[in-house]
Amino acid sequence: MAAISCRRHRRDSKSIHMLFSPQKMTPFTILCSFILLLFTVGQCFADDDHEMEEFLKREYSLTKPYQAVGPLSSSHWELMGDAMVTTEQVRLTPDMQSRQGAVWSRLPCHLNDWEMQVHFKIHGKGKKNLNGDGLAIWYTKERMQKGPVFGNKDNFTGLGVFVDTYPNEEKQIEAQKKRYTPSTQRIFPFVLAMVGNGTISYDHERDGRPTELGGCNAMVRNLKHDTFLFIRYVRRRLTVMIDIDGQHEWRDCLDLPGVRLPKGFYFGATAITGDLSDNHDIISLKLYQLTVLRSKQEEEDQEEEITIPSVDNMELLRLGQTEEGMSGLAIFFTVLFSMLGCIFLVVVGLLLYGHWNENRRKRFY
Structure with a gap:
């Protein structure tokens, strides 16, 4: 598969070179080459998916009939707080005030690349x-x-993906009789991710904005169909997607390279209620091991031991968050299209200028 992919990409590159040759530079060929370039870039991303194989890891998964959940040392999952198991779900909190509950894996995960699919439900009378x-x-x-x-400790060490259903910052601004600017206002519920190194605090009053890696709005409350959250960590790239519309289609939420997570951490799910409440239910947590083809350089990088979670280029990430909801992939394509658009305009301008200059010279003969 990889060899075929490389040959195809070399063939596409040769086609692009021929289209961009000086003898064939016309507006039509420029447009064709622009489309071909976008197709080639899309194929690069598609090939990454084809290079993966996934295997369900039952020891790290939580599924019906939840036989592996309980206080026994032989259980793979352990409940905490107000969490309880029913025949249909693990209910982290009931629709009551001031409750918190959790379910945690007993086994540390030592996989290099993994994918977590979360089937959950949030519903209540509010x-x-x-x-x-x-x-x-x-x-x-x-x-x-x-x-x-x-429902979990602050200053945690690792990755947290939050489904936040209450806009704390918005309510504070409303209480101060101020208004959001259109560039900062969010629609809740909102899904966001954060990486902590043991010293970074989650800013509850600002809904985690100062430390978030990105996110998206997700209207997940009181839906009659199933709702899913998808978390993938592969090649030190974190991807979060959601399926909440009942169409069985994943929607991009976050895609960020340069995320460094140590091995040997624990998976868990937690929830909390305060003055307001909801039922927070986990129906299943399915963890898949991903087998990924790597280059020699990637294999060498993988051998580097990571002890403290971190994210590369956090300063650039902060600049990228000026536009809410844009994932790393969306930012990449925005920059790519902008650059290609500028090149296209410059080339068309040069062609038009050359055509005009040639016609002007002809008037002197």
Whole structure:
């Protein structure tokens, strides 16, 4: 597959070179080459998916009839707080005030590349913006510790993906009789991700904005169809997608390279309620091991031991967050299209100028 892919890409590159040769530079060939370039870039991303194979890891998965959940040492999952198991779900919190609950894996995960598919449900009697607070999916060094971050401890070490259902910052601004600017206003519920190194605090009052890696809005409350969250970590790239529309289609939420997560951390799910409440249910957590083809350079990089979670180029990431909801892939294509658009305009301008200059010379003969 990889060899075929390389040959195809070399053939496409040769076609692009021929289209861009000086003898064939016409507006039509420029447009064709532009389309071919976009197709080639799309194929590069598609090939990455074809190079992966996935295997369900049952020891890290939580599924019906939840026989592996309980206080026994032989169980793979352990409950905490107000969480309880029913025949249909693991209910992290009931629709009651001031509750928090969790379910944590007993086994540390030592996989290089993995994918977590979360089947969840958030529902309750509260109306829009009168519910809370949300749930979180974790891959962290610590486990079974209560706290204010969606039922887990603050200053955690690892990855947290949050489904935040209550706009704390928006309510504070409304109380101060101020208004959001259109560039900063969000629609809740909102899904966001954060990587902590044990010293970074989650800013609850600002809904985690100062430390988030990115996110998207997700209207997940009181839906009659199933809702899913997809978290993939492969080649040190973090991808988060959601399927909440009942169409069985994944929608991009976050795509970020340069995320460094150590091995040997624990998976978990937590939820919390305050003055407002909801039922927060986990129906399944399915973890897949990904087998990925790597280059020699990637194999060497993989051998580097990571002990502290981190994200490369956090300063550039902060600049990229000026536009809410844009993933790393969306930012890449925005920059790519902008550059190609500028090149296209310059080439067309040069061709038009050359045509005009040639016609002007002809008038003197």
